[in-house]
Amino acid sequence: MTKNHVIAVLVNDQPGVLQRVSGLFGRRGYNIESITVGQSEEPGLSRMVIVTEGDDTTLEQIEKQLYKLIDVIKVVNLSANPMVSRELALIKVKAEPAERPEIMGVVETFRAAVVDIGAGSMMVQVIGDTEKIDAMIELLRPYGIRELSRTGVTAMTRG
Amino acid sequence: MSAQIPAVRSTEQLREKWMKPEVISGSEILLRSLLLEGVECVFGYPGGAVLYIYDAMYGFDDFHHLLTRHEQGAIHAADGYARASGKVGVCIATSGPGATNTVTGIATAYMDSVPLVVITGNVATSLIGTDAFQEADITGITMPITKHSYLVRDAEDLPRIIHEAFHIANTGRKGPVLIDIPKDVSAQKVRFEPEHSIDLRGYHPTVVPNRLQLDKLVAAISEAERPVILAGGGVIYSGGHEGLLEFATRSGIPITTTLLGLGAFPSGHDLWMGMPGMHGTYTANQAIQQSDLLISIGARFDDRVTGRLDGFAPHAKIVHIDIDPAEIGKNVKTDIPIVGDVKTVLEMLNPMVGYSSKADAWRAQISRWKQEKPFKYKDSEDVLKPQWVIEMLNDTTHGEAIVTTDVGQHQMWTAQYYKFNQPRSFITSGGLGTMGFGFPAAIGAQMAHPDRLVISINGDGGMQMCAQELAICAINKIPVKIVVINNQVLGMVRQWQELIYDNRYSHIDLAGSPDFVKLAEAYGVKGLRATSKEEAERAWQEALDNDGPVLVEFVVHKGENVYPMVTQGSTIDQMLMGDCE
Numbered sequence: 146m147t148k149n150h151v152i153a154v155l156v157n158d159q160p161g162v163l164q165r166v167s168g169l170f171g172r173r174g175y176n177i178e179s180i181t182v183g184q185s186e187e188p189g190l191s192r193m194v195i196v197t198e199g200d201d202t203t204l205e206q207i208e209k210q211l212y213k214l215i216d217v218i219k220v221v222n223l224s225a226n227p228m229v230s231r232e233l234a235l236i237k238v239k240a241e242p243a244e245r246p247e248i249m250g251v252v253e254t255f256r257a258a259v260v261d262i263g264a265g266s267m268m269v270q271v272i273g274d275t276e277k278i279d280a281m282i283e284l285l286r287p288y289g290i291r292e293l294s295r296t297g298v299t300a301m302t303r304g
Numbered sequence: 305m306s307a308q309i310p311a312v313r314s315t316e317q318l319r320e321k322w323m324k325p326e327v328i329s330g331s332e333i334l335l336r337s338l339l340l341e342g343v344e345c346v347f348g349y350p351g352g353a354v355l356y357i358y359d360a361m362y363g364f365d366d367f368h369h370l371l372t373r374h375e376q377g378a379i380h381a382a383d384g385y386a387r388a389s390g391k392v393g394v395c396i397a398t399s400g401p402g403a404t405n406t407v408t409g410i411a412t413a414y415m416d417s418v419p420l421v422v423i424t425g426n427v428a429t430s431l432i433g434t435d436a437f438q439e440a441d442i443t444g445i446t447m448p449i450t451k452h453s454y455l456v457r458d459a460e461d462l463p464r465i466i467h468e469a470f471h472i473a474n475t476g477r478k479g480p481v482l483i484d485i486p487k488d489v490s491a492q493k494v495r496f497e498p499e500h501s502i503d504l505r506g507y508h509p510t511v512v513p514n515r516l517q518l519d520k521l522v523a524a525i526s527e528a529e530r531p532v533i534l535a536g537g538g539v540i541y542s543g544g545h546e547g548l549l550e551f552a553t554r555s556g557i558p559i560t561t562t563l564l565g566l567g568a569f570p571s572g573h574d575l576w577m578g579m580p581g582m583h584g585t586y587t588a589n590q591a592i593q594q595s596d597l598l599i600s601i602g603a604r605f606d607d608r609v610t611g612r613l614d615g616f617a618p619h620a621k622i623v624h625i626d627i628d629p630a631e632i633g634k635n636v637k638t639d640i641p642i643v644g645d646v647k648t649v650l651e652m653l654n655p656m657v658g659y660s661s662k663a664d665a666w667r668a669q670i671s672r673w674k675q676e677k678p679f680k681y682k683d684s685e686d687v688l689k690p691q692w693v694i695e696m697l698n699d700t701t702h703g704e705a706i707v708t709t710d711v712g713q714h715q716m717w718t719a720q721y722y723k724f725n726q727p728r729s730f731i732t733s734g735g736l737g738t739m740g741f742g743f744p745a746a747i748g749a750q751m752a753h754p755d756r757l758v759i760s761i762n763g764d765g766g767m768q769m770c771a772q773e774l775a776i777c778a779i780n781k782i783p784v785k786i787v788v789i790n791n792q793v794l795g796m797v798r799q800w801q802e803l804i805y806d807n808r809y810s811h812i813d814l815a816g817s818p819d820f821v822k823l824a825e826a827y828g829v830k831g832l833r834a835t836s837k838e839e840a841e842r843a844w845q846e847a848l849d850n851d852g853p854v855l856v857e858f859v860v861h862k863g864e865n866v867y868p869m870v871t872q873g874s875t876i877d878q879m880l881m882g883d884c885e
């Protein structure tokens with residue numbers, strides 16, 4: 146059965162390592178829904194969080210293939226356990242002064258924030274799991290979304 | 305017979321001479337580091353970006369550098385050296401076109417898990433990314449076909465990188481490692497510190513298998529009524545052939561060896577069933593399909609072996625022994641996975657294994673199949689048959705030569721009719737199926753074994769893909785016996801067109817091929833031609849008596865097909881038997 150999996154990959158912070166990882170996915174026909182990279186708790190190591198879709202056999206192969214890369218130190222299937230996952234989105238929404246109070250209402254309900262206001266638009270920042278961000282976008286869509294930028298998921302297991 | 309190849313000094317002497325910490329160039333560090341890794345022989349081709357490296361080689365004779373005539377020749381030769389010796393093969397090429405010319409050879413080595421260190425030059429670090437003259441992103445290009453790669457940014461890192469590269473190439477699942485060295489780095493002067501320990505946090509191949517899994521295998525063997533061993537190249541690479549012989553004889557389990565596994569098990573042995581798969585034996589394929597326990601050892605279930613996957617070994621419990629955990633479950637669902645080095649696994653397993661006593665009827669069935677359906681061809685007194693030529697090569701060399709092949713029908717006939725009994729005696733491009741591989745690989749194999757007879761068997765098509773390396777044989781007196789099986793066509797393609805494309809022979813006619821005898825002679829290599837059995841025997845004997853390189857062209861029957869054959873989309877027991885019927 147195909148479903149979404151979230152995997153964390155601890156890698157050496159080397160030039161080309163993102164290319165190695167993403168190239169592996171492309172070449173072997175695995176899907177990447179999102180990929181984020183940044184520093185980890187240890188200097189010299191980065192953590193990638195990859196959201197991918199596939200059945201359990203595919204996930205097993207992905208983990209094993211990742212381990213074949215010399216720069217990969219550790220692979221953890223985060224979605225196998227309770228986890229916290231967060232994504233950030235910036236949404237620039239069309240907002241004439243008359244519509245602003247209504248939009249502010251949506252923003253507050255989602256505990257999002259308005260981080261910029263332009264002549265005919267507002268920029269909304271929302272943080273949460275993927276579903277929350279999807280919902281926020283759907284609610285703002287009727288006003289007219291001018292620009293949208295999502296970071297992709299970062300995540301950790303609980304406890 | 306012996307190649308005119310000068311002896312290399314002992315590593316001890318070299319260490320003493322070169323181990324001094326001192327300020328030297330990146331190029332000198334490279335050469336010294338190669339020596340410290342025990343490198344005896346390097347194949348390469350110079351150019352602008354590696355000129356500092358070649359300058360450092362001037363007058364240097366602590367390893368041999370063979371100047372091939374094409375980078376493809378260099379990398380296949382390094383590959384042949386590695387396969388024949390078990391050591392790491394080394395190749396040097398310049399940036400841009402030099403580097404990209406090695407791509408086919410890198411992919412060939414990657415598919416067959418051959419340890420190589422490929423050193424490429426690159427433009428100076430300040431020019432990288434500017435589309436400078438002869439710039440190519442070779443680390444990027446080769447990422448999917450290398451086990452690992454390095455772009456060196458500081459000469460200080462060179463000793464560590466080279467040490468790591470050799471370690472990675474020749475441990476775990478072996479494979480090619482690329483080291484890309486920008487020109488300024490090869491010129492940069494730094495203090496050379498020879499000693500380096502290896503600290504690769506993300507790289508710890510599992511050598512010792514899980515004991516409980518071995519217990520499961522032992523239990524499965526005692527239950528099995530129709531067990532089969534499927535052994536592959538991994539047995540040879542790990543040095544596990546003696547363990548394999550012991551395992552098979554202790555357990556009495558019939559065994560088949562894949563193309564790359566030929567030589568891992570003595571071909572004359574009662575338990576041996578021949579090669580499986582597309583052009584394998586009737587016996588091996590039937591045995592796999594009817595088995596109730598299939599023990600794969602160092603083989604990866606390539607589609608040329610399995611045929612249609614969903615009908616492969618339908619009744620068998622599958623055991624998969626492999627050093628690479630990612631191979632397990634990749635193509636075939638595994639019941640007992642065993643991750644570990646094949647040699648180590650077999651050493652631990654053998655004392656635990658008993659005779660599979662429930663399999664007596666099975667062994668009898670297999671003997672009957674072997675009797676009833678051996679490889680067969682219709683011989684002729686008018687034309688030379690390629691199978692007959694291979695049999696003659698086998699008989700006259702008592703199966704003791706190192707044989708390399710190119711890719712095509714001649715490759716399959718060699719696999720079928722030459723009887724391999726020792727590991728590392730059959731060298732062929734299995735996974736990638738690279739035409740142009742066979743002849744340069746033979747040069748490398750001969751460099752690894754100057755005193756052994758090395759035969760390179762080629763088609764008339766593939767011979768023309770790296771024929772320029774005849775020069776290397778002539779100049780260095782490398783006594784490879786080059787066989788050209790000339791059927792005037794791209795034979796294997798012709799066979800597919802006949803059997804699958806309705807006799808529509810599109811673009812397979814090799815009219816315009818050179819006179820191979822004259823071609824050899826033009827390079828200073830002795831050339832001989834045979835068109836009948838009598839001529840063939842005489843020419844071949846003359847080649848064997850000659851202590852230099854000789855090319856022998858055997859003009860053979862054009863329409864010959866390789867049988868048996870499993871066509872694509874069939875299960876492996878659905879075989880076209882052809883002349884083997």
Ligand SMILES: Cc1ncc(C[n+]2csc(CCOP(=O)(O)OP(=O)(O)O)c2C)c(N)n1
Pocket residue numbers: 710711712713714715737738739740762763764765766767789791793794795796797
């Ligand atoms: C580089 C490369 N190009 C194309 C092929 C496809 N191919 C496989 S076998 C073959 C024919 C080989 O003909 P020849 O060398 O004459 O050998 P024969 O089959 O006649 O023994 C070809 C073209 C290949 N394997 N490698």
